[in-house]
Amino acid sequence: KQEVTQIPAALSVPEGENLVLNCSFTDSAIYNLQWFRQDPGKGLTSLLLIQSSQREQTSGRLNASLDKSSGRSTLYIAASQPGDSATYLCAVSRTTDSWGKFQFGAGTQVVVTP
Amino acid sequence: GAGVSQSPSNKVTEKGKDVELRCDPISGHTALYWYRQSLGQGLEFLIYFQGNSAPDKSGLPSDRFSAERTGGSVSTLTIQRTQQEDSAVYLCASSLGGVVTTNEKLFFGSGTQLSVL
Numbered sequence: 001k002q003e004v005t006q007i008p009a010a011l012s013v014p015e016g017e018n019l020v021l022n023c024s025f026t027d028s029a030i031y032n033l034q035w036f037r038q039d040p041g042k043g044l045t046s047l048l049l050i051q052s053s054q055r056e057q058t059s060g061r062l063n064a065s066l067d068k069s070s071g072r073s074t075l076y077i078a079a080s081q082p083g084d085s086a087t088y089l090c091a092v093s094r095t096t097d098s099w100g101k102f103q104f105g106a107g108t109q110v111v112v113t114p
Numbered sequence: 115g116a117g118v119s120q121s122p123s124n125k126v127t128e129k130g131k132d133v134e135l136r137c138d139p140i141s142g143h144t145a146l147y148w149y150r151q152s153l154g155q156g157l158e159f160l161i162y163f164q165g166n167s168a169p170d171k172s173g174l175p176s177d178r179f180s181a182e183r184t185g186g187s188v189s190t191l192t193i194q195r196t197q198q199e200d201s202a203v204y205l206c207a208s209s210l211g212g213v214v215t216t217n218e219k220l221f222f223g224s225g226t227q228l229s230v231l
């Protein structure tokens with residue numbers, strides 16, 4: 001069974017600091033890894049998708065790395081803003097499962113204070 | 115529509131009643147997913163539809179749960195004889211469902227908050 005762990009569970013930083021969120025998974029046979037953002041009372045928004053053959057993916061202030069062999073991914077958010085306050089989740093799907101069967105981490109709750 | 119639409123947004127029901135939750139995916143998306151999010155459990159996979167292929171139902175927690183997808187678009191998740199442990203947010207997502215699905219981002223709806231009293 002794929003276990004997905006996110007550390008830390010919660011994080012509070014002052015505005016302008018860089019954020020580093022970690023995700024680890026136990027089975028390296030994955031299709032890809034996705035990072036999502038969830039705002040209270042809302043669904044999930046996909047931020048970045050890293051294919052299993054890729055090492056990193058970037059979008060604006062966001063950068064996600066993937067080390068499949070060690071079962072780790074890190075999401076970096078540069079120059080954090082109060083609007084970045086949300087819960088961030090990572091998810092993977094194993095090649096031994098159907099593509100749509102994602103395993104999610106429990107999330108990291110981020111608060112960026114002005 | 116512009117995004118994934120779910121209805122109702124909130125549903126309160128009594129234990130033992132049946133409920134139906136609806137998901138309207140993004141137009142043109144052939145892949146559809148149901149997940150549920152409950153306190154202390156995180157997000158759990160329920161079922162995945164891809165085009166005309168047989169759905170992956172391996173995440174449905176019991177035979178009280180079933181889902182249909184009519185005409186390759188709208189999906190309904192039905193929970194029969196609801197129990198208090200069914201209380202959760204039920205999230206639907208869709209993706210293009212193209213030839214290479216493994217590179218596709220998922221687009222989620224806002225969910226249905228189900229409360230079983």
